[in-house]
Amino acid sequence: MSINKPGTLVYLVDDEFSVRDSLALLIESTGQSVRSFESAEAFLNNYDPEQPGCLLLDVRMPSMSGLELQGELLKREIFIPIIFISGHAGIPDSAKAFRAGAVDFLEKPFDNEILLERIDEAIKKDIVSREQFIEHREIQNRLDHLTLREQEVLSLIVRGHSNKEIAKILDISNRTVEAHRASIMEKMQVKSLAELMVLATHSEMLNDNLLRS
DSSP states (O other), X not given: OOOOOTTOEEEEEOSOHHHHHHHXXXXXXXXXXXXEESSHHHHHHHOOTTSXXXXXXXXXXXXXXXXXXXXXXHHTTOOOOEEEEESSOOHHHHHHHHHTTOSEEEESSOOHHHHHHHHHHHHHHHHHHXXXXXXXXXXXXXXXXXXXXXXXXXXXXXXXXOHHHHHHHHTOOHHHHHHHHHHHHHHXXXXXXXXXHHHHHTOHHIIIIITXX
């Protein structure tokens, strides 16, 4: 099974050298790049947020545990997919890990093929999340270029109001609404109302501010 995805990286954090060594060899046999660390602190000092991939993390380690590292990553708003591995953890640990967003929790000894499948899934998840973030940021950038009046008009368009209704609500002329609508379409880089609706309803700015009743 090949999980090699150019430009991606599997971070491996485990305090036992033998575990790091064997897992690194297994993962690298697929062509996938791996970086290993003996502690959570070492990982934090070397993590590159621009590097897509996933984190293979031991639960119980001295100093900072895997669950504590997961909590620290959340505080730093780092959302790398985490696969926990453990030979000692019980149901409470796994439940806590999943509640905090872990993608999987494997108990040692685990099937190597299953591990590789989970890593593949986690990397795909991270790639998709990053693509969605970039797309969302681009949409938000376009919205940020709208004037306050254009944002008001867009909000009403998304709510399903016609030009005539928008003109009445905002106490402006139909022609002015049409002008704002044309400007909105141009700035949002869309050619149809359907495209505009898709972009607008996925906007954090619109959802958080303009659509409040």
